[in-house]
Amino acid sequence: MPVKRHRQAPTQADVARRAGVSQATVSAVVNGRAAANRIPAETERLVKDAVRELGYAANPAARSLRGKGNRLLGVHTFEAVFPISSRDFYHEFLIGVEEQAVAEGYDLVLFTSTEGPNGQRRLYQADGSNRLKVADGSVLLGVAHDHSDLARLGRDGYPFVHIGRREVPGAEIPYVGADYAAGTRDAVAGLVALGHRRVGYLGIPHRVESLVDREAGYRAACAAAGIPALPVLMDGTELTPEWFDLAVGTGITAFVTEDEGLAGRLVEFAAGRAMGIPDDLSVITLRDTANGPYPGTPWSCLGIPRNEIGRAAVRLLISMLQAPPETRLGPATARAGGDPGGEATSVPQADPGGSDVDIVSQVLLPCTPPGAGTIAAPPRGNA
Amino acid sequence: MPVKRHRQAPTQADVARRAGVSQATVSAVVNGRAAANRIPAETERLVKDAVRELGYAANPAARSLRGKGNRLLGVHTFEAVFPISSRDFYHEFLIGVEEQAVAEGYDLVLFTSTEGPNGQRRLYQADGSNRLKVADGSVLLGVAHDHSDLARLGRDGYPFVHIGRREVPGAEIPYVGADYAAGTRDAVAGLVALGHRRVGYLGIPHRVESLVDREAGYRAACAAAGIPALPVLMDGTELTPEWFDLAVGTGITAFVTEDEGLAGRLVEFAAGRAMGIPDDLSVITLRDTANGPYPGTPWSCLGIPRNEIGRAAVRLLISMLQAPPETRLGPATARAGGDPGGEATSVPQADPGGSDVDIVSQVLLPCTPPGAGTIAAPPRGNA
DNA sequence: ATGAGTTGCTGATACGAAACAGCTAGGGGA
DNA sequence: TCCCCTAGCTGTTTCGTATCAGCAACTCAT
Structure with missing residues (x-):
């Protein structure tokens, strides 16, 4: 029973043997360097035929070892x-x-x-x-x-x-x-343009770059508008109805929040206080989301491209x-x-x-x- | 100005030089063949230290070139x-x-x-x-x-x-x-067990293997139950209310369909005839789907694992x-x-x-x- | 003292493709 | 006739790793 050493992927050497040329020539042809290496059209055809017949495909490992990329x-x-x-x-x-x-x-x-x-x-x-x-x-x-x-x-x-x-x-x-910084800045500037003078900022404790940027944008907008920056970073458990009452009591008419979870809490609290969103309180979520606070009403949120x-x-x-x-x-x-x-x-x-x-x-x-x-x-x- | 040939990733040769051993030894150590190659613990430590210090990482291209797969x-x-x-x-x-x-x-x-x-x-x-x-x-x-x-x-x-x-x-x-064949067979057998004696089959014209299998399962179930197999392959445009009336007129009480589009048409026609689903007509979709015919009612559909x-x-x-x-x-x-x-x-x-x-x-x-x-x-x- | 066996490595080679140096055959000019 | 040039290739090396044969040094038994 013959032990068929079967189905090894053909190499350039195999192609070269079949076409009656050297491996180097095959390399030149398959890489489109035929003209640069002065390979005549006849030889090129020979090689390409052999490639087709054997089903040759370049070994990506070898290519990338040699410093060529492998796409x-x-x-x-x-x-x-x-x-x-x-x-x-x-x-x-x-x-x-x-x-x-x-x-x-x-x-x-x-x-x-x-x-x-x-x-x-x-x-x-x-x-x-x-x-x-x-x-x-x-x-x-x-x-x-x-x-x-x-x-x-x-x-x-x-x-x-x-x-x-x-x-x-x-x-x-x-x-x-x-560009969360610019996006947040412009969003807050938009609130200011509507007449808001006290805009709260609710952040989560984990200060990764993307959140730091949002906060910076918020501060920049406040500074530009000459209104106070009121950022509060909380871990969710601290966000109590009492805190909400206090904040609204100071005259805050709008919040920007770092995620929709925080925004959701605000809606909850507002409902408890018989406040309407957005008529009594504006809310912007700084991270876009498919859902909204109630059916039919999407969050006003920063869109991330x-x-x-x-x-x-x-x-x-x-x-x-x-x-x-x-x-x-x-x-x-x-x-x-x-x-x-x-x-x-x-x-x-x-x-x-x-x-x-x-x-x-x-x-x-x-x-x-x-x-x-x-x-x-x-x-x-x-x- | 020195041309720094910089930031080439270190190779096993680099590690070997630093550890004062040969490249082969490094290969053995990093591949966990230390024991098999009788490398003493002391040498192994030496190599591993060098690996750590240089930040050596195996080049996957070379590795796979050498006959190991590239995972x-x-x-x-x-x-x-x-x-x-x-x-x-x-x-x-x-x-x-x-x-x-x-x-x-x-x-x-x-x-x-x-x-x-x-x-x-x-x-x-x-x-x-x-x-x-x-x-x-x-x-x-x-x-x-x-x-x-x-x-x-x-x-x-x-x-x-x-x-x-x-x-x-x-x-x-x-x-x-x-196993669409068995799944369809069992599903149709289930209908038969409920008392259905004429079960229609609605297919789409494109007969790929997965659809052929479903149809075969349907035919097998019909044969086993001694009821007629009534497969109809249509391209959607042929599925008219008239055809539906005709089919129901022949006493068909259940349909299995190859997709939910066809099933949806059935529901539509049934509604026009004041027939209720599933009370007047049972429908099984042979391709699972998240939606159902009306809110709250999911399709009975073959589940694909x-x-x-x-x-x-x-x-x-x-x-x-x-x-x-x-x-x-x-x-x-x-x-x-x-x-x-x-x-x-x-x-x-x-x-x-x-x-x-x-x-x-x-x-x-x-x-x-x-x-x-x-x-x-x-x-x-x-x- | 000698051969066998073990330990602890090293050197060489192969993998497949690419790059480059160089070789040969033929033509042309001086 | 000799030299040079060019077209058309080939030979060889290289990349980084894995593997295998084998070698030096040492131990141990005979």
Whole structure:
């Protein structure tokens, strides 16, 4: 019984044998360097026929070992991807990522193997190995609880883009995020324009960058309007009806909140006090959500351009891949839409002309302003 | 100005130099073969320290080039993944795939680059190259409109598992699917047990395997019960009120339909005739769905164990990868739950003892039986 | 003292593709 | 005739890792 050493994927050497040329010639032909290597059309045809007949496909491992990319973009989320995608905050980002990957002809690697026994996903394994390196570069999603991993990734020279602004001391993290500061600032300015003079701010205790930015935007708007900044960070248990009464008693006519949970509590308390939303109290949620306080009424919430952020992240990543390594970590920063009405999105891209120009590696895209749902002019007597 | 050839990721050679050992020793240590290679604990510590200090991380490309797989499983869908995932028929499969991949420590490659200008995704590019080969093996989702690609994939010896039964002449396609035949048979048998004697079958014209199976199950149930099989395949436009009146006039008291669109038309017609569902007419949908005919009433529908199918597909694929290539395409077939009540899932797996046993490469998992929503005993006079 | 066996490594090689240096055959000019 | 040039390739090395054969040094039994 013959032991058939069957079905090994054909290599360039196999193709070369069949076409009667050398492996180097095959390499030249399949990489489109035929003209540059002075391969005549006849030989090229010979090789291409052999490729077709054998079903040759380049081994990506070998290519990437040799320093060529393998057109693989990694997607690392710090939580599971598919299980939560429909309800997930990150799902829409992934849509953008996939769309842009399709457009650019890259495939996506979903890093799931990085999940430890505790369910947390880390960039570096316990043994120090880093799975991300199978991909040419990666998009990082979610909040890394270990910033040192991010810094290390940068030091290793691995190309990556973080979704959401991230600040790591001593490292220049490339990111694409939403401009929460400007968005919040404009939203609060909108309240002021309606006549509100005391606008409360409800935050959650966990001060990640995206929340710090919102708070900063709030403070900026208050300063610009000459009204007091009244930020309160609470962990939910402290948000009592008594506190609410006190706050409203001081003349607060509007709240901005960092999530819809806090906003929901406000609605609850207002109902208990026979106050109507938005007629007696305006509420803006700084994180967009599908639901509203009551059926038919959506929250007035800051819109996060998730899809566009996902796409921009992939564009930025690819431009980093195409740029020479030295220019990869340029500190240039773009803040698109920082001025009200400025809708032009500063798209990160390698400079088409000179190749020694830094890539804009930190991008903030403008949020869409809150809709009318839970915003109104303050009640008379408070205006 | 010094040209710093900076930030190259450290290699085993670097580690070896620092630890004062050879590269081979480093390889042994980092791969846990220290004991097998008689490396003393002292040397092992030396190496591990160097690994830590340099931040060495194995290069996955080199590793997989050397014959180890790269622990990458491909996921090829014949449509886009993320954009449709929340509402998508395939989404739940992907959840299962991801969960099992996490459990087995594999990463997932989402093939998006295979999308042609027409939006269709093909396995082989025009030039004959096949991106799937980046991954050790792949899970295929959706209906390939070109069966020859599947056959070619099999001939190429590439390990893959199709989700959903697929039949290709001259090729033994490994798959994991739902046992629609048994599920439909049992569902119809259930109707018969309730007293129905004329059960109609509404199909769509496109006869893919999964629909053929349902129809076969229907015919089997009818034959077993000694009642006439009345399958009608229509393209939707033919489903008129007149036809419905005619069908009901012949004494049909129940319908099974291949999708909820057809079932919806039935409800519509029944309403026009002042017939109640399920009191005057029972309806079973052979494809599960979140919605029902009216609020509060879910369809009685065949439940597809999507999550489990996704998981089983990954398990099968991995068992194929671990088996020697010769046994990869074993024709063995498992039909789990073919007998009513048989809930044991025949899990495909490499034989733990002898390695020369074929893998069960074609698996059908049992559907969950339809619930009570739109099923009832036939009205008196028809029973 | 000698051979056998063990311990603890090292050197060489292979994996598949890409890059580059260089070789040969033929033509053309001086 | 000799030299140079060019077209059209080939040979060889390289990337980082895994594996295997094998070698030096030492121990132990004979």
